[in-house]
Amino acid sequence: MxxxxxxxxxxxxxxxxxxxxxxxxxxxxxxxxxxxxxxxxxxxxxxxxxxxxxxxxxxxxxxxxxxxxxxxxxxxxxxxxxxxxxxxxxxxxxxxxxxxxxxxxxxxxxxxxxxxxxxxxxxxxLYDPDVQMLNITKLDMVGKLFIRNGNAPALGLIVLGGGEGGLASPMTYAALLASHGYPALALAYFRFEHLLPNLREIPLEYFEKAIHWLRHHPACNGQVVVYGRSKGAELTLLLGSKYPEVAAVIASSPSSVVCIGDVEQRPTGGYRKYSSWSVDGRPLPFVPWSDELCAEAERSLRNGRGIDQVHRRALLEADGIERYEIPVERIHGPILLISSGDDHWWPSTLHCERIKRRLSEHGFPYRCVHLDYPHAGHVIRFPGVPTTQLRMNGGTPGANNAASAESWQEILRFIEQLHHEGGERD
Structure with a gap:
């Protein structure tokens, strides 16, 4: 053999x-x-x-x-x-x-x-032998920085996980991106170290500091791209629209709107709902969920079912949806969107279509690439790993693998082109 x-x-x-x-x-x-x-x-x-x-x-x-x-x-x-x-x-x-x-x-x-x-x-x-992992545990930033020894300064990436919190997921991407020559910071934002235990009103200023820190790190050439998956993809679009230092955005299974962060049952009945994010100490407006939708989501999660139908219903029933939309037209660079038609967490294809429509309506001057995989589920990652864990995520093993293989190569090409363009400007 x-x-x-x-x-x-x-x-x-x-x-x-x-x-x-x-x-x-x-x-x-x-x-x-x-x-x-x-x-x-x-x-x-x-x-x-x-x-x-x-x-x-x-x-x-x-x-x-x-x-x-x-x-x-x-x-x-x-x-x-x-x-x-x-x-x-x-x-x-x-x-x-x-x-x-x-x-x-x-x-x-x-x-x-x-x-x-x-x-x-x-x-x-899992990563190149020349890749070094550095733990960053500071009051205003918690993450793991992966850099490949001996590399010239290159485009840097901030990698953001989803609603699971912590660093276990984003560090797998950051390590692999560093293996391809790009310094990558897997950044935690809740449920890790001294950070908040729940996804409740996370200050966007926290991420602004991380962007500034990576831009000025010796391994970075000054370009910073934010790459997020799921809830982290929603976050990347917000960060790109708010901070012009972000050179580009990669959003895998994103949302076009600010979605609910966390809920808790009140002792007297009903639910208290929290925004995921805050700015200047004030929570960002988010697509509202009724108590009925909160209860439906809890039942679905408890029984191992998806909640995409809950997110879809909240989106379609919301009055004044413009108030919750992410102003993606303010992003100061190219966008790569990745979505799947059998996403069981939220309707990512619908969200990407809404994002593209908003960009078109505002005459967005940069390129926007959208990769959509109708038969894939929520977990589109890099190739070479099992894609058989379908419960709660959707898709089929073959479709999920095909989406992962193609989209990962597109991500690497997208980053390489950005790095090349940045070098030409320098």
Missing amino acids: QIRPKVSLIDEPVHIQIDGLEPHSYVTVTAVTNNVLGLTCSARSSAVFVADSNGSIDLDTQKPVSGSYDCADGMGLFWSMAIKDIQYTPVIRNGELRYGPAETVVRLCVEYNGEILCTADCIRR
Whole structure:
């Protein structure tokens, strides 16, 4: 069995070819690992292939006859892994939050008639060995900065997670972006260290300080792009519209409006509702939810169902919706939007269409790229990782993988073009 390359970044494709088989024989190829993105687990996939007349199987070009995926895709065994027994303990202390081991071993096994013919290991790196992680734990900023040693100053990114809070998710993106040569700050904004425990009226001024800090860091060339997913995507659009220092915005599964942040039941009945964000100590107006919608969302989450229908209903029923819209036309640079048609958290495709319409109405002078994936769910990330966790997120494993693979390459191209344009201006 040939695996090329044997060692690769997690977002890089690998080529798998098996030779020396009986022509036209049926063989099973299995992939297993005990770690996904730094989390201990049991993950497994398998597929049955028919060797060609030369006794060879090329996973890039051959479709399996059965198994955990059903298309010709050299990375199919990686993204179709079913994950079990995942061990995840929320960590709220920066010094205790690790991202590792830096390398994950995926073992591939070829079987014929119940007999193991060969095995081989594929090493997948979560980030480049030259990437350094620096913990930033200050009163006015908490995050992890990833920089690749020896790089010239480059465009910097601030990576923002979603409604889960903390840093566990954004640091996976920041580490990978740094591996591609861009200093990246995974920035926490609630449910971590001394920050607020809930998504309630987070001051936008907190992010302004982080933008200023990264712009003046020696690893950064002065360009700062904000990249957020889900709730973080809503936030990136707000930051870009408020702070001209933001050179561009990448918003994956965004909202076109300021959405509700948190709710709590009152002892006397009903709900108290909170804005997600504040400016100058005042909460930003947000699309209102009735007590009925709050109760429906709670029931849905409790029963493992999506809440996209709640967000959609609130959006369509709101009076004076203009009051809650994010003024995206004030963003001082290009925008990359990513959405999915089977998003179970909120209607991201609808929101992106609203964003584009507003930009057009205001004669937005910069480019806006919109990538929409009708059959994908909420979790569009980078390629090379399992996309089989559909509960609450939507989509199908294949559609989610295709969206992740294409959009990640578009993100890297978008950033590279910005970096090049910034260098020309300098």
